[in-house]
Amino acid sequence: MTFEQLRLDGVSRSFGTANALQGLDLAITRGEFVALLGPSGCGKSTALNCLAGLLPLTGGSIWLDDTRIDGRPPEQRGFGMVFQNYALFPHLSVRANVGFGLRMRKVARAEARRRVDEALRLVQLTDHAAKFPAQLSGGQQQRVAIARAVVLEPAVVLMDEPLSNLDAKLRLEMRMEIRRLHQTLGLTTVYVTHDQEEALSLADRLVVLREGAVQQIGTPEEVYAQPVNSYVASFMGYRNLLDLTITSATGLGTTNTDPGTAGDVTATNSATAAIATGAANTANATATAATATAATATAATATAATATAATATGSSPSGSSATGSSPAGASGTRSSLAGSSVTVEGDGVRLTGTNRDDLSAGPVKVAIRPEDFVVGEGTENALDVTVEIVEYHGRELSISARLASGLPVYFRTDKRLAPGDPVKIGVPAERVLVFAP
Template identity: 70%
Template sequence: MTFGQLRLDGVSRSFGTANALRGLDLTIARGEFVALLGPSGCGKSTALNCLAGLLPLTEGSIWLDDTRIDGRPPEQRGFGMVFQNYALFPHMSVRANVGFGLKMRKVGRAEARRRIDEALRLVQLTEHAAKFPAQLSGGQQQRVAIARAVVLEPPVVLMDEPLSNLDAKLRLEMRMEIRRLHQTLGLTTVYVTHDQEEALSLADRLVVLREGAVQQVGTPEEVYAQPVNSYVASFMGYRNLLDVTVTATAGPLATVEGDGIRLTGANRGALTEGSAKVAIRPEDFVVGDGMENALDVTVEIVEYHGRELSVSARLGTGMPVYFRTDKRLAPGDTVKIGVPAERVLVFAP
């Protein structure tokens, strides 16, 4: 099935008085890879299940171009689905698992064989076609689940945390596998994850959710470097979130003070005075003299991460500060750190 865009208009889902998803508006272009990102309970899986037809909508509508589909049952939407648990049939071979959907749709034998062979080739499992799921590794089982989804040649593939059961090395390999398949087949993909790194590496666009509401929609670069509020900043790795007060503004910059610190940063909340929050990534701090926004800190905890150290330190007032550095530091060291003003984000509280 060819289409131009998949559109969600005001999609909401409630469970009793609890709003799991509130007014989701999203347009996904054909061939786009969109990741729904957020912590547990934020509504991302609810959104995917509404899209799949596994949950009815409380409000809103879902459209494929000009055709409304939210009233259709899952099997009539024709979407491919890959879940966190692979849901493979243990008594069927890899080939039979991959071809099960084609059999249900009564696809001709020759056409089914062609599609299964192609799907197995794409996920590099041709030599494992006669094996059963119990004879495969976790990564191979996940590839069978992906092959089963793409063999249907669906208009959209929905993936719900498909890599969370795998170890770190396999997750990395499967991430590259999913990206390669997306590029090779031009699949339209909606991908649910709580893993920021996974979302950043895979998606064309991210949708950051919190308590059922959209916080930000943007490219990985936009969401990573230009979070729209302190929640998105916190979720995307801005570990230093400091409560401050705006004391002066000058164009795009704001000067803030609080608990023994005085910083100048990018005014992301159009603030002129009053309370604010400052967000700084640990990797944006630089150890050494002569830096902007200089702070004197005492090192408390040092974690070794190969090329660099992750450091937990404190200001003289006791406020914690986290930074990363390639300089060798030890607990008890007193050092000066600084950060460029454009890397200091000032938000409304």
């Protein structure tokens, strides 16, 4: 079955009064690898089961191009499914397991044999075709399950945490195997996982879920480096989450240049909130705020025009449809303070960071990756900490330390440290992300 786009429009699923999935909007282009990512109970497996037809929807619809399919039973959707527990028939050989779906579809015997042989070759199990599942390793059983899915030549392959039962070495090997098959066969894959590293390494796009609601949709690079809120940041490895308070925030301004005039006409705004001192000239502050508002409106108009043009042409930054749900701030126009420099304090900490939301005062959540800290004197945003726990990770150590106030701080370093060592660490301001609490 060929198609151009698989689309989920407002897909919802409730169990009694509990909303397991809330209005999922997602468009998947043929050949794309999309990972549904989140902790247990976030709704990712529910979304996959709704897509497979194993759960009826309580709201929304599912479309393959212009054909609505959410009313079809699972066997009529043309999807292949790889389950977490493999779901192999223990009394059937590897060959019989792989060919079971073809037999149910009454595919001609010669064609079925050809397709089974090809599937076994792709997953490197030709020499194990006569064995039974109990005679195989976990990795081999998972490859049988994958072969059984792809032998049907499905429109979409659905994978529900297929590597969670494997040890670390096998997970790495099977991860590469899944990506190789996806690329070799030109599959469209929807993959459920709670493992961030797995999702980042496999997927073209990630859908981060929380309590049934989408938090962010983006490429691995976007979700890793530009999380839209503190939840996504914490889930994507920003282990240091500090509750601090803004003491000052500075808007960087907007510059517009018109090359058609005799000279460059430049409009620059600067909005500074001096929260701690409160010392500002009222008239100047009013004028500055008015200028900032005008510049922001101009920027918003330009952004809206760009977004409209992109929608009309069907383009997206990743080269595929990016339809999806995300919370406020995940996309669209940001205010003049978003992306600006902000100073935060609390618990003996004073840091300069990047304003990820429209924040000028009050409590905030500050997110920093452990690997973004630098050990040594003369570093930006310097902090004095005492080492508590040292974990060996080959060339690096993972350190749990504390500030004098007792606030925990986590960082990584290649320097040899021991519990009780005092050390100075710092982090560049662009690596300090400041979110609404």
